[in-house]
Amino acid sequence: MPQLAIAKEFLSEYSKLEKPVQKAVQAALGKFAQATHAGLHLEKLNRAEDPRIRTIRINQFYRGVVLAPASGDLYCLLRVLPHDEAIAWATTRLFTVNQVLGVLEMRDETRLQNMAGTLRLAAEATPARLFDHVQDSDFHTLGIDDQVLPIVRLLTREAHLDALQHMLPSLQYDVLVALASGMSIEETWEEVSKHLVDAAKPDQVELDDLSAAIERTPEQVALISGPEELEKLLRPPFALWRIFLHPMQRRIAYHGPYSGSVMITGGAGTGKTVTALHRAAHLARLYGSGAPILLTTYSHPLTAELARQLNQLIESPEERDRVEVITTSELASSVVGDRHGGHPEVLASRELVTLADTVHPDYAGEFLVDEWEQVLLAQEITTLEEYLAATRAGRRQALPRLERQSVWAAVEELRTQLSNRGCWSVLQLADEAARILRQENGPAIYQHIIVDEAQDLHPAQWRLLRAAVRPGEDDLFLVADPHQRIWQHRVPMRSTGVNIVGRTQRLTVSYRTTEEILNWAVRVLGLVSEEDLDGWPDSREGYESLMHGRRPIVRRFAEWSEEMTAVVSQVRTWLADGVEPGAIAVVARVKAKADDVADALRSAGVQSEPPGPSGGRVQVGTMHSMKGLEFQCVAVVGVQDRVVPHDRAIVPAEIDMTAHLESLQRERCVLYVACTRARDRLYVSYSGAPSPFLPR
Numbered sequence: 001m002p003q004l005a006i007a008k009e010f011l012s013e014y015s016k017l018e019k020p021v022q023k024a025v026q027a028a029l030g031k032f033a034q035a036t037h038a039g040l041h042l043e044k045l046n047r048a049e050d051p052r053i054r055t056i057r058i059n060q061f062y063r064g065v066v067l068a069p070a071s072g073d074l075y076c077l078l079r080v081l082p083h084d085e086a087i088a089w090a091t092t093r094l095f096t097v098n099q100v101l102g103v104l105e106m107r108d109e110t111r112l113q114n115m116a117g118t119l120r121l122a123a124e125a126t127p128a129r130l131f132d133h134v135q136d137s138d139f140h141t142l143g144i145d146d147q148v149l150p151i152v153r154l155l156t157r158e159a160h161l162d163a164l165q166h167m168l169p170s171l172q173y174d175v176l177v178a179l180a181s182g183m184s185i186e187e188t189w190e191e192v193s194k195h196l197v198d199a200a201k202p203d204q205v206e207l208d209d210l211s212a213a214i215e216r217t218p219e220q221v222a223l224i225s226g227p228e229e230l231e232k233l234l235r236p237p238f239a240l241w242r243i244f245l246h247p248m249q250r251r252i253a254y255h256g257p258y259s260g261s262v263m264i265t266g267g268a269g270t271g272k273t274v275t276a277l278h279r280a281a282h283l284a285r286l287y288g289s290g291a292p293i294l295l296t297t298y299s300h301p302l303t304a305e306l307a308r309q310l311n312q313l314i315e316s317p318e319e320r321d322r323v324e325v326i327t328t329s330e331l332a333s334s335v336v337g338d339r340h341g342g343h344p345e346v347l348a349s350r351e352l353v354t355l356a357d358t359v360h361p362d363y364a365g366e367f368l369v370d371e372w373e374q375v376l377l378a379q380e381i382t383t384l385e386e387y388l389a390a391t392r393a394g395r396r397q398a399l400p401r402l403e404r405q406s407v408w409a410a411v412e413e414l415r416t417q418l419s420n421r422g423c424w425s426v427l428q429l430a431d432e433a434a435r436i437l438r439q440e441n442g443p444a445i446y447q448h449i450i451v452d453e454a455q456d457l458h459p460a461q462w463r464l465l466r467a468a469v470r471p472g473e474d475d476l477f478l479v480a481d482p483h484q485r486i487w488q489h490r491v492p493m494r495s496t497g498v499n500i501v502g503r504t505q506r507l508t509v510s511y512r513t514t515e516e517i518l519n520w521a522v523r524v525l526g527l528v529s530e531e532d533l534d535g536w537p538d539s540r541e542g543y544e545s546l547m548h549g550r551r552p553i554v555r556r557f558a559e560w561s562e563e564m565t566a567v568v569s570q571v572r573t574w575l576a577d578g579v580e581p582g583a584i585a586v587v588a589r590v591k592a593k594a595d596d597v598a599d600a601l602r603s604a605g606v607q608s609e610p611p612g613p614s615g616g617r618v619q620v621g622t623m624h625s626m627k628g629l630e631f632q633c634v635a636v637v638g639v640q641d642r643v644v645p646h647d648r649a650i651v652p653a654e655i656d657m658t659a660h661l662e663s664l665q666r667e668r669c670v671l672y673v674a675c676t677r678a679r680d681r682l683y684v685s686y687s688g689a690p691s692p693f694l695p696r
């Protein structure tokens with residue numbers, strides 16, 4: 001029975017082909033998948049470096065490049081390119097199985113041989129070599145093969161190594177870069193092992209067993225089980241993440257049972273959500289009976305997106321039905337609704353503040369709500385005595401102990417008014433639901449809970465989730481980036497009630513953005529101290545992107561009106577370059593500025609919409625509203641002093657220094673989140689003095 005495999009490179013270029021060419025590709029691939037490829041003419045090439053390379057006709061102009069071993073029945077589709085390009089690519093490439101690492105490797109053999117000649121000449125003039133300090137045996141241990149080693153021994157400068165980047169097998173190139181940058185053999189091995197399926201060398205490697213090698217290279221090539229899978233894979237939106245997982249993502253998501261709660265951290269765009277989705281799919285497949293699985297986060301737009309992606313990932317309706325995708329608020333609502341009857345009505349935060357404004361002449365609604373949520377509900381304070389004894393670290397406003405009595409009375413009044421209206425606040429509802437579950441101590445609602453964006457949960461939401469699943473194997477799978485904490489006050493890891501000791505993992509490769517944008521955006525975060533992390537695992541070391549692109553543009557203007565004119569013109573340039581309107585976002589720290597931009601765009605004939613499931617228009621919104629989203633091009637505007645950080649979000653230093661620093665760090669995170677939404681292009685502008693967070 002013939003087997004079909006496809007390379008990631010093919011799938012990314014397939015999505016860019018015109019519809020008729022895509023149809024022709026589907027027809028050709030369908031024949032492979034249905035094992036009727038005998039009708040396809042696999043054309044052998046004269047002078048090909050790899051005797052197993054064939055091409056197939058897609059249409060008059062395009063050809064597919066296929067790796068077809070002499071024995072066995074595996075066909076691997078590598079590229080689909082215009083005719084001449086396909087032939088040129090196919091004749092120069094050589095595929096091998098790495099003897100030590102067992103992965104499938106590709107090299108540009110023709111250019112590599114030419115390069116060897118040039119390097120030999122350069123080496124004759126220089127006795128010292130770049131890798132004099134590395135023994136042959138160490139190279140072998142790290143997977144450098146006998147064909148590459150003689151070339152490596154000719155290298156005299158790092159620039160020569162750079163020149164080999166697109167010729168060498170990628171993992172061997174990574175090894176050489178690590179060694180050249182001064183890493184020890186052990187450190188280099190640690191880097192390499194991240195790319196191996198079991199983080200270890202395979203026991204035995206058969207050099208002509210392509211199927212086994214493909215299974216060890218899940219980042220690059222995928223075996224297709226049959227025509228249905230193929231059909232699904234090629235259906236838009238060509239989701240690469242469904243098939244090609246980084247070995248680390250795969251190891252984490254498809255791990256056997258974890259003995260307790262697990263936390264996965266990683267910088268923006270490292271595929272944390274993707275890993276959470278795969279874990280949900282894995283658990284749904286493993287655990288057929290019993291309580292359902294919950295996939296959750298704090299906001300509805302984010303759960304809507306999670307549900308949409310999960311629908312793409314899980315094919316079996318029964319397995320899909322095992323995973324409930326709802327917000328923590330919806331969970332709270334259903335628990336409280338079940339016990340108190342009816343559907344609890346929740347007051348939106350703005351209405352809550354308006355109501356709180358009316359309860360006491362001396363206290364602003366915002367202050368009372370903040371005190372209730374961030375002190376009382378956060379610390380689960382239920383009596384005045386507890387409140388009088390509570391710490392108020394991190395509050396915006398000092399509060400003499402004597403005054404707490406009247407604040408307590410005002411919050412009580414707010415609660416009474418809410419209750420008279422038959423309403424709840426979001427966090428009050430979470431607190432109540434957690435209390436009910438803990439009191440009942442009944443069977444767990446969920447067998448497993450998977451949480452995305454866990455860094456933004458409030459303590460009441462942590463209590464709710466903790467109570468909704470019984471502590472034990474595979475109870476909580478948490479995905480977080482402590483550097484993207486933009487909402488709540490910091491919840492120290494020890495206050496979450498979740499024990500992750502010894503069960504933390506980190507993702508480091510960004511799949512979203514380019515190295516240029518990522519390096520710039522990370523500098524926005526400044527120096528993050530141990531205290532800032534408060535027991536949460538760090539997630540920036542080794543954070544990198546394998547993609548390259550343009551550096552972010554930063555522009556200064558004298559006035560907001562000029563800045564707006566410029567951003568409108570930037571959006572129009574992107575549109576003129578062929579970027580889809582829905583792949584463009586304009587982001588501001590405050591809503592008023594976002595509204596100004598939306599108006600300016602409208603006047604220029606460009607329609608926009610708020611962030612969310614795209615209706616195909618340019619999206620304009622606040623930095624907070626962009627959480628979890630991504631766009632090809634992002635413009636972040638109004639990044640000036642006193643706006644970023646936003647004056648009102650900063651706790652004055654004279655009130656509480658720790659809280660002041662914390663609030664500053666959170667504002668850095670907000671800007672970091674906004675900038676890391678960009679895949680290819682990032683444009684940043686400000687009027688007057690720049691934000692102190694902008695990298696120099």
Ligand SMILES: Nc1ncnc2c1ncn2[C@@H]1O[C@H](COP(=O)(O)OP(=O)(O)OP(=O)(O)O)[C@@H](O)[C@H]1O
Nearest residue numbers: 240241244245246268269270271272273274511628
């Ligand atoms: N293995 C993969 N192959 C291809 N694309 C991937 C892979 N993993 C993630 N991606 C893509 O990278 C982008 C970022 O992934 P994801 O949203 O999961 O990252 P994240 O870490 O949750 O990001 P953030 O914290 O910024 O919200 C998405 O477009 C996703 O489809």
